[in-house]
Amino acid sequence: MDARAVLGYLEAVAEQLGVEIRYEPMEGETVLSPGGMCRIRGKTVIIVNAKAPLEDQVRTLVKALRRLDLSQIYLRPGIRDLLECDTGDEVGTG
Numbered sequence: 001m002d003a004r005a006v007l008g009y010l011e012a013v014a015e016q017l018g019v020e021i022r023y024e025p026m027e028g029e030t031v032l033s034p035g036g037m038c039r040i041r042g043k044t045v046i047i048v049n050a051k052a053p054l055e056d057q058v059r060t061l062v063k064a065l066r067r068l069d070l071s072q073i074y075l076r077p078g079i080r081d082l083l084e085c086d087t088g089d090e091v092g093t094g
Helices: 003-016 054-065 077-084
Strands: 020-024 035-040 043-049
Touching: 003 020, 003 054, 003 077, 035 054, 043 054, 054 077
Parallel strands: 020 043
Antiparallel strands: 035 043
16 A cells, blocks of 8 residues: 555544544654644644645654554554554555
8 A cells, every 4th residue: 555545544533533644744843743643722733844745744653643543443454454553663555
């Protein structure tokens, strides 16, 4: 599955969980920040660096979604494997 398709599935997972994803260009950073999950006014938000490579955007979503309860939603087997593997380095987007 290519990285763009994986990103789309992860975005759908976040939507099912009621989590907002914001793609923001993180300008002026001395170190490229991939983004992450936070709470804004009580709502869970994942901020993704819009300037990061696609694979890094996928990795940011994977790391954030792993912290949430995914037990009540359907996940395609490949996406579930991606979210349940031990490290973010195993993002299979090839």
